[in-house]
Amino acid sequence: MSAVQNTGRGIWLMVLTTFIFAMQDGISRHLSGAYNVYMVVTVRYWFFALFTLTLALRSEGGLRRALATRQPVIHIIRALLLIGEIVILVQAFVLIGLIESHAVFAAYPLLVAALSGPVLGEKVGWRRWGAIGIGFAGIMIILEPGVGVFRPEAAIPLFCALLFALYSLLTRYAARQDPASVSFYWTGLIGALVMTPLGLWFWEPMAGIDWLWMGALCLSAATAHFLLIRAYEIAEASAIQPFAYLQLVWAAGLGILVFDDVLRPNVAMGAGVVVCAGLFTLWRARARQKAR
Known part of the structure; x- marks a missing residue:
C-alpha cells in the first residue's frame, strides 16, 4: 500500500472517529x-479498565510488563488530568450545550x-505565536466577556x-521513554481506581433503557479510541x-437536531477563527518537521 493510500485511509478513519466521538458526547x-x-463517568471508566486489563493480560509478559515504567508519577498525573477534563466537560455539555462547549474546547491545539x-522545551516561532493570539481572540468572540451578562x-x-x-x-513527554500501550493501560486503570469511590458515593438507580445508552x-468510547490509534498508525499525525x-x-449538528441548541452568530464566527488558527499552527508544525 502506497503512502498516499495510507494517508487517505487515515483521513477517513479520522473522519469516522470524530463522528463517533461526537455521538459519544451526545x-x-x-x-x-x-x-x-x-456515576456516568465511573461506569465508562470501568469498561475502559476492563478493556485495558483484557489487552494487558493477553499481551506477552502480562500485566506486570504492560505497566512497567520508570515514570509512574507522570502517568498518574496524566490520568488525573484526563479524569478532570472528562468530568468537567461532560458537565459543560449539560450547562451550556454541545455547540458552545466544543467551539471553546477547539482551542486545545x-x-x-x-x-x-x-x-x-520545543521552540515556538513568531508565526505560531501570532496564530495562538488570533485563536484566543476567537475565544473572546465566543465568550463575549464585555457584552451583556457574562456567564x-x-x-x-x-x-x-x-x-x-x-x-x-x-503524553508526548511520557512517549520519550514508554510505548503508547503503557500510557493507555495506566490511563484506564488509574481512571477506574480514582472514579470508583466517587461513582459509588453518588450512585443513582438507572432506568433499563438508559443502561442501553x-x-x-x-x-x-472504545471504538473511537481504537480507530484513532489505527489512524495514527497508518498516516502521519500532521496529515490527519x-x-x-x-x-x-x-x-x-447533533446539538441543533437533538438537543435544540442554538448556533449563535458570535459562536459560529469565533469557532471559525479558532479552527483557522489551529489549522495554521498544525501547518507550521508540519512545515518545520519537513524542513529538518
Whole structure:
C-alpha cells in the first residue's frame, strides 16, 4: 500500500472517529442530564479498565510488563488530568450545550502549541505565536466577556481545553521513554481506581433503557479510541490532525437536531477563527518537521 493510500485511509478513519466521538458526547449529555456525572463517568471508566486489563493480560509478559515504567508519577498525573477534563466537560455539555462547549474546547491545539515550549522545551516561532493570539481572540468572540451578562460557566470548556492540552503534552513527554500501550493501560486503570469511590458515593438507580445508552457510551468510547490509534498508525499525525476539527461540526449538528441548541452568530464566527488558527499552527508544525 502506497503512502498516499495510507494517508487517505487515515483521513477517513479520522473522519469516522470524530463522528463517533461526537455521538459519544451526545450520549454523555443525555445521561448526565438525568444522572450524576460522577456515576456516568465511573461506569465508562470501568469498561475502559476492563478493556485495558483484557489487552494487558493477553499481551506477552502480562500485566506486570504492560505497566512497567520508570515514570509512574507522570502517568498518574496524566490520568488525573484526563479524569478532570472528562468530568468537567461532560458537565459543560449539560450547562451550556454541545455547540458552545466544543467551539471553546477547539482551542486545545493552540494551548498545546503555546505550552510545548515550557513543558517540552520545543521552540515556538513568531508565526505560531501570532496564530495562538488570533485563536484566543476567537475565544473572546465566543465568550463575549464585555457584552451583556457574562456567564461564568461559558469559560468551563476553556479550562477543560487547558487540562486536555496538559494531558496531551505529558503524553508526548511520557512517549520519550514508554510505548503508547503503557500510557493507555495506566490511563484506564488509574481512571477506574480514582472514579470508583466517587461513582459509588453518588450512585443513582438507572432506568433499563438508559443502561442501553450507557452500553452504547462505553462501546463508542472504545471504538473511537481504537480507530484513532489505527489512524495514527497508518498516516502521519500532521496529515490527519486537521480533520479532528470535524468533531465540532458533528457536535453542532447533533446539538441543533437533538438537543435544540442554538448556533449563535458570535459562536459560529469565533469557532471559525479558532479552527483557522489551529489549522495554521498544525501547518507550521508540519512545515518545520519537513524542513529538518
